[in-house]
Amino acid sequence: MKILGISAFYHDSAAALVIDGSIVAAAQEERFTRKKHDLGYPKNSIEYCLNFAELKASDIDYVVFYDKPLAKFDRLLKTYFAFAPKGFTSFREAIPVWLKDKIFHKRQIIKEFSLMDGDINWSQKLIFSEHHLSHAASAFYPSPFQRAAVLTMDGVGEWTTTSLAIGNGRDLKVLREIHFPHSIGLLYSAFTYYIGFKVNSGEYKVMGLAPYGEPRYVDLIKTHLIDIKEDGSFRLNMAYFDYCTGLRMTNDRFHDLFGAPPRFADVPLTQRDMDLAASVQVVTEEIVLKLARNIAKETGERNLCLAGGVALNCVANGKLLRENIFDNIWMQPAAGDAGGALGAALAGYHLFSGKSRSVEAEGDAMKGSYLGPDYSQKEIEKRLTDAGAKFETLDDRAFIEFCACALDEGKAIGWHQGRMEFGPRALGARSIIGDARSPTMQKILNLKVKYRESFRPFAPSVLREDVSSWFDLDSDSPYMLLVADVKAEKRIVMSDSEKMLFGIDKLNIKRSSIPAVTHVDYSARVQTVHKNTNPRYYSLIARFKELTGCPVIVNTSFNVRGEPIVNTPEDAFRCFMGTGIEILAIGNCILKKETQDQSLVKSYENNFELD
Incomplete structure (x- = not known):
């Protein structure tokens, strides 16, 4: 059975494909349109999912939308009436938008799929889930648990803002909710x-x-x-x-x-x-x-x-x-509304269709969250050539050696490898990476590469087997969703004068042997890197460890402030040429900034609206 889940029309539109209960593909629309938090109909994401699985629209058994628009409209009307006459200006602006577009989502979705295949009665294939049920499904069904409590918390869905559910096998039942406006x-x-x-x-x-x-x-x-x-x-x-x-x-x-x-x-x-x-x-x-x-x-x-x-x-x-x-x-790595598309598809399979669920023997069912597009070496070389890039192609061993040495030399590397991540975190597929030991790397990446506020921290990627030696954590954290403190023995004790500093003045104090990823309170947002889900990224960090004794590198998303994470090789090349990134490692291709055509260097800082 092939089920397509979609989320759209509010923020972070996405599509996800589930085939016989297995998560096959998922992507956010922003990665294709280059519009941050794109809320539009996820046309590109849907096309990607179908193309990746080599399916036609007619092959899809059900399309599941992640919430119920009419229930949201009911909340809107009841809220305005409850507070009337206060809020008339907001009401006057919101109602025409709903009456023109949002209340007719079903009609719009059917129209879009009819353009893909007009011979199918899409109204019979379209199902509407509930917002927090989709969140709960996205959390429970890919998890490594046969049974679990499921807690969902966000701004608001239809009415619900917080919910408790119990998952057991294929069953998932919501027990209790907190409703809008309490959120x-x-x-x-x-x-x-x-x-x-x-x-x-x-x-x-x-x-x-x-x-x-x-x-x-x-x-x-x-x-x-x-x-x-x-x-x-x-x-x-x-x-x-x-x-x-x-x-x-x-x-x-x-x-x-x-x-x-x-x-x-x-x-x-x-x-x-x-x-x-x-x-x-x-x-x-x-x-x-x-x-x-x-x-x-x-x-x-x-x-x-x-x-x-x-x-x-x-x-x-x-x-x-x-x-x-x-x-x-x-934790579901795509915990926000984008992940609702995945939850909708999984709910469609297990709840609406009544299909059984099997728990992964090892790890979870998210495949490291590497569920987006990838590009063959041949395709990468053609795209880079067409973009005017100059590159050299290395074999696997030489490629890893070059990148590990470049990190050791303090260079910032744009790392574009394999399938793109699903969710808001870069996890070693579309990342900018650097040396965590560098006392200047955090400032350089923030100001010269990311063009963002200096206070914002960077995350460490660490080999899973080494995490407990460097951080107060001894569990898997593959999705960068846990903060832990740097181990006491890796810290640098602050002087009395340094302890007296306040606010941003704390920023430039070297706090540990990995200062680029140590926040001002000695914490770090840890990503554990696993050989079975990202072998190339693992090999890079392992070689860096052999060279330096340090199994930790800086990992931040491959984009500038306000830009969606890069998707295609062209996206990566543009970002590389418009920022202070010194090396671009894409497929087995190595690009050095100093060898590129300087006429292609363009200011990138103001290309996107600031977030």
Whole structure:
């Protein structure tokens, strides 16, 4: 049975293909259109999935959409009526969009598939899942567990913002929900907006900024904004928020509470902004931990699966792991709305079609999340030649040796290998990599390559067998969704004067023997690299370890700020030529910046709208 899942029309549109229960292909639309968080119909993603599996549209048994648009419209109308007459301006802007486009998603999807094959009655093949059920399915079905509790947390789906489900074999049942407007995701997004970052894009910046601050506002948040119960359930005080009826997340009462209006994006960050970030992060962690403790107590389950945008908060995930509330935790790497496409397809197979489920004997069913397009060596060489690139082609051994030596020399490498990752993290297929031992690598990559804020940290990729020697972690973390501290023996003790520093002044202190991946609180967002899922990336780090004694390298996504992660060889070459990346390693081709046609060097910094 062949089932295609799609998510679209809100943010992070995607498509995923499941054949006989196996995840075959998945990709986000932004990687093809080059539009960050593209919300449009995922035409390119669908075509990729079908082409990869060598299928025609007529071969698809079911198409499953990841939520129910009419239920979302019901929430919109009831919310506006509940707050009327407040919010009329927002209502006036939103309703025409819904009446023109969003309420007719079914008709649009059928039309698009009819263009692919007009002889099929697509209305009989189209199924609508529910938003949080799709999230739960994306978390449970690919997990390594026969049974587990499933916690989903995000901004909002149709009505649900947080849900608890139990998965057992092919069965998945939602037991309890928290409904809009009470949302841990929207609380975090409100602070994202207030600190001056984009909602649905900048939340990870808040998480990265938090260690620079002190959680001075926790009591204020808990006194005025949110009531958190011992079981983790919560209610927001809507008197401080404007997202139900307005065109912004927070209102004047919120701004008065914290003593200032929202920060404009071009205004420098202050210590207060950092303290706000630290505070909402602490509150979020408290909710997640209380929810988890109650779930474990109530259900007796020993395994936990996570999905929804809040599951991308790897700091909270790391604390959850260290609390040992559950024996095992597994997070869906595409935890946001893009992953809803995968969950919809899996729900279509196991729940709607009643097909059995088998658990992988080793690891999970995500195949390392390497589910996107790849390119043959012949195709890479042709595309690079057509783009005007100059390159040399090496055999496998010489290729790994060259790249490992270049890392040791402190060079930044664009690494484009194999199938593209599905989800927001670069995992060694579309990555920019560097030497984690370099005290200047973090600043160089942020300012000269990524063109982004200096405070943002980089992640370490470490061989799985070496992770516990370098970090306070001894478990798999293949999807970069766990934060752990650098081992004490790898740290550099700060002087008394260094300890007195505040905010961004902390940035330039060398904190460990791997300073490029050590955040200001000695933490790191760890990716464990496994030979069975990414043998080439593993071989590179293993050779780097032989040369240097260090099994850790810097890994950040292959893009600039505001750009989707690169997909094609052409995307990679453009980014290489427009940034400070010194080496491009794509397939078995090596490109050196100094040998390229200098007329192809173009400013890349302002090509994309800042995130």
